[in-house]
Amino acid sequence: MLVAVTTLPDGVAAPVRRRIVASPTRADRAFQALVIGAAWSVLAILGLIFLFLFMEAWPALHQAGWSFLVRFQWFPDLTPPVFGVAALLVGTLVIALVALAIALPVAVGSALYVNEYAPRWLARPLVTMIDLLAAIPSLIYGMWGLYWLSPRLNGTSRWLTDHLGFIPIFHTSRRVFGSSMFVCGIVVALMILPIIASVTREVFAQVPRTTCEGALALGGTRWGMVRRVILPFGRSGMVGAAMLGLGRALGETIAVALILSINFQITPHILEPGGGSVAAHIANQFPEAGLAGRKALVAAGLVLFVVTLIVNMVARVVVNRSRSSRGLVD
Amino acid sequence: MTVTTVPSPNPASLPTPTRRRPQAITPAEGVRIAGVAGVAVILTALVFLATPLSGAFGSVVFAFAAFVALEVVDVSLRLDPQAAKDRTATILITGSAGVALVPLGFIVWYVVSKGIGGMHPGFFTKTLEEVGPLDPASAGGAEHAIIGSVEQVGLASLIATPLGILTAVYLSEYPGRLTRVVRFFVDSMSGIPSVVAGLFIYTLWVVRLEKGFSGLAAAMALSVLMLPTVARTAEEMLKLVPDGLRESSLALGAPKWRTVTSIVLPTARSGLITAGILGVARIAGETAPLLMTAFGTDSVNVNPTKGAQSSLPLFVYQRVRNAVPSQVARGWAGALVLILLVLTLFTVARLFGRVRKAA
Numbered sequence: 001m002l003v004a005v006t007t008l009p010d011g012v013a014a015p016v017r018r019r020i021v022a023s024p025t026r027a028d029r030a031f032q033a034l035v036i037g038a039a040w041s042v043l044a045i046l047g048l049i050f051l052f053l054f055m056e057a058w059p060a061l062h063q064a065g066w067s068f069l070v071r072f073q074w075f076p077d078l079t080p081p082v083f084g085v086a087a088l089l090v091g092t093l094v095i096a097l098v099a100l101a102i103a104l105p106v107a108v109g110s111a112l113y114v115n116e117y118a119p120r121w122l123a124r125p126l127v128t129m130i131d132l133l134a135a136i137p138s139l140i141y142g143m144w145g146l147y148w149l150s151p152r153l154n155g156t157s158r159w160l161t162d163h164l165g166f167i168p169i170f171h172t173s174r175r176v177f178g179s180s181m182f183v184c185g186i187v188v189a190l191m192i193l194p195i196i197a198s199v200t201r202e203v204f205a206q207v208p209r210t211t212c213e214g215a216l217a218l219g220g221t222r223w224g225m226v227r228r229v230i231l232p233f234g235r236s237g238m239v240g241a242a243m244l245g246l247g248r249a250l251g252e253t254i255a256v257a258l259i260l261s262i263n264f265q266i267t268p269h270i271l272e273p274g275g276g277s278v279a280a281h282i283a284n285q286f287p288e289a290g291l292a293g294r295k296a297l298v299a300a301g302l303v304l305f306v307v308t309l310i311v312n313m314v315a316r317v318v319v320n321r322s323r324s325s326r327g328l329v330d
Numbered sequence: 331m332t333v334t335t336v337p338s339p340n341p342a343s344l345p346t347p348t349r350r351r352p353q354a355i356t357p358a359e360g361v362r363i364a365g366v367a368g369v370a371v372i373l374t375a376l377v378f379l380a381t382p383l384s385g386a387f388g389s390v391v392f393a394f395a396a397f398v399a400l401e402v403v404d405v406s407l408r409l410d411p412q413a414a415k416d417r418t419a420t421i422l423i424t425g426s427a428g429v430a431l432v433p434l435g436f437i438v439w440y441v442v443s444k445g446i447g448g449m450h451p452g453f454f455t456k457t458l459e460e461v462g463p464l465d466p467a468s469a470g471g472a473e474h475a476i477i478g479s480v481e482q483v484g485l486a487s488l489i490a491t492p493l494g495i496l497t498a499v500y501l502s503e504y505p506g507r508l509t510r511v512v513r514f515f516v517d518s519m520s521g522i523p524s525v526v527a528g529l530f531i532y533t534l535w536v537v538r539l540e541k542g543f544s545g546l547a548a549a550m551a552l553s554v555l556m557l558p559t560v561a562r563t564a565e566e567m568l569k570l571v572p573d574g575l576r577e578s579s580l581a582l583g584a585p586k587w588r589t590v591t592s593i594v595l596p597t598a599r600s601g602l603i604t605a606g607i608l609g610v611a612r613i614a615g616e617t618a619p620l621l622m623t624a625f626g627t628d629s630v631n632v633n634p635t636k637g638a639q640s641s642l643p644l645f646v647y648q649r650v651r652n653a654v655p656s657q658v659a660r661g662w663a664g665a666l667v668l669i670l671l672v673l674t675l676f677t678v679a680r681l682f683g684r685v686r687k688a689a
Contacts, residue, residue, distance in 0.1 A: 297529070316514055
């Protein structure tokens with residue numbers, strides 16, 4: 001039996017593990033400080049947004065107290081002023097949920113199509129086209145929704161209320177359609193579709209290929225593979241993507257401002273004209289508002305900022321967690 | 331012990347194996363599907379002629395539902411329920427990709443067809459200063475808005491691009507515990523509603539510092555929105571620079587800052603340009619923050635530091651809000667310019683991205 005033994009020649013000391021010490025020059029330190037400063041400016045901006053909105057909104061918030069969150073009306077110039085964001089907040093949420101209900105299945109479906117079904121030559125152009133939806137300005141979505149989509153949806157709205165009117169959300173009392181939260185929801189759905197599609201696509205792409213091939217090799221159909229392997233694997237990623245979409249939908253401003261006629265009522269009837277939206281209300285009112293009115297609008301903006309930031313942060317945590325756990329499984 | 335000898339097959343007598351593609355649709359299957367689709371269309375036409383049902387949208391939905399139902403019947407009669415489920419899922423998933431793309435075509439087509447009418451050479455050289463409500467759409471133009479847009483977007487890029495690229499350098503070159511925190515907040519920042527960015531600069535610049543509405547204020551609000559896009563895209567681009575280049579530079583004795591400025595950033599140059607262009611495309615069409623920072627005006631204001639300024643999105647928004655038909659026509663012409671601008675920026679960014687990959 002042969003054993004290879006390496007021996008050091010006599011007189012040569014065994015090598016000692018060298019500690020590598022970086023000694024940054026003064027220029028290095030200055031550069032690092034510059035870079036770190038730039039990066040932390042992001043956090044500083046987020047903090048300053050909260051600080052300045054809060055300082056400006058404080059008199060209005062102080063005056064209105066907690067009623068700010070539960071009042072419907074918006075008369076900040078009265079003495080005493082009467083205003084609150086309840087109707088606006090509920091409307092914002094309704095529009096965002098309608099948008100999410102439409103965008104989520106379509107986005108997940110198109111992500112699955114691109115990853116699993118599309119021929120290779122089609123996949124890349126498809127991704128580009130879906131990303132392009134995100135590049136079109138909100139303003140143009142709003143104009144398209146107002147002039148093109150809204151009149152063309154009247155027939156659909158009438159059909160829905162005639163045949164499904166027993167469901168509260170499809171009920172209408174006056175049979176007048178257009179400028180509704182339903183139209184807004186469809187337009188906002190188009191705007192949040194790209195982000196949901198790109199995040200779900202990325203999550204689905206991380207499913208180990210061998211597991212997918214295993215499912216097919218066991219005789220599963222392609223749908224069986226999607227349902228039993230890809231969807232369970234990507235579930236938390238889909239939840240995160242949906243929340244990211246929700247965050248975007250809550251903050252949509254100009255498109256909703258153009259389409260919706262805000263009427264400060266809490267209503268579940270999404271087909272009727274009217275409803276509310278915090279962001280759209282701010283954009284609508286700001287140019288005409290007086291000093292007290294603007295303070296009240298800043299207060300509404302503060303609520304919107306806090307809500308969207310929380311939704312976005314939770315969504316990022318969910319998405320990041322699904323990403324890192326995938327890394328371990330793979 | 332008996333030994334059975336199996337005659338080894340003569341290779342020449344075996345048919346050459348053809349490649350099987352289990353998921354591919356055979357020509358015969360394709361013909362069947364086309365046939366089913368045809369039946370669905372005919373059925374829809376008959377139903378819509380015979381009953382009070384009507385409408386383009388409804389007929390498309392009906393035809394699609396009929397197609398799915400007929401396919402399920404066809405496949406489950408010939409094969410098994412699993413195959414029918416698979417076929418249904420394939421149709422629905424393919425359909426959802428189509429549904430995602432159809433509106434894009436409608437939007438671009440509609441903006442072009444509406445905008446062409448209001449377009450005239452004066453659109454780029456005249457303002458709205460002396461335009462009355464009864465003037466035709468061919469009177470006046472958006473010169474003041476275009477000047478404002480160029481200045482505001484330019485200034486916003488001057489603020490956000492360096493800051494974004496430095497942030498990206500931090501995220502990709504100085505990894506650590508805090509990097510993840512910063513990345514998390516940059517990601518969260520990209521979800522801030524644009525109207526909040528406008529209100530922020532309004533409270534900070536217009537109210538607290540008493541500087542009044544100005545193009546510079548608009549540029550600052552836009553840079554808040556642009557920063558996360560630039561930072562995250564640039565970070566992805568810096569990550570594509572091979573580690574070998576960094577290590578070679580450090581091994582040659584270059585300090586870290588020289589490595590970053592002379593090796594990493596130049597290598598990623600076209601990627602960084604892509605990041606900048608995507609950032610510009612992100613803010614070029616923003617309207618809401620401008621309402622509370624630039625405010626808008628009908629005449630030329632070349633000074634971005636003082637006084638209200640217009641901008642292309644603001645021009646479009648204010649024309650459309652003003653229900654006079656000639657004003658709305660001007661708005662559509664502006665929207666056409668805006669959508670062409672954004673599509674061009676998007677395409678250029680993609681082309682730069684492609685050059686980087688080829689190199």
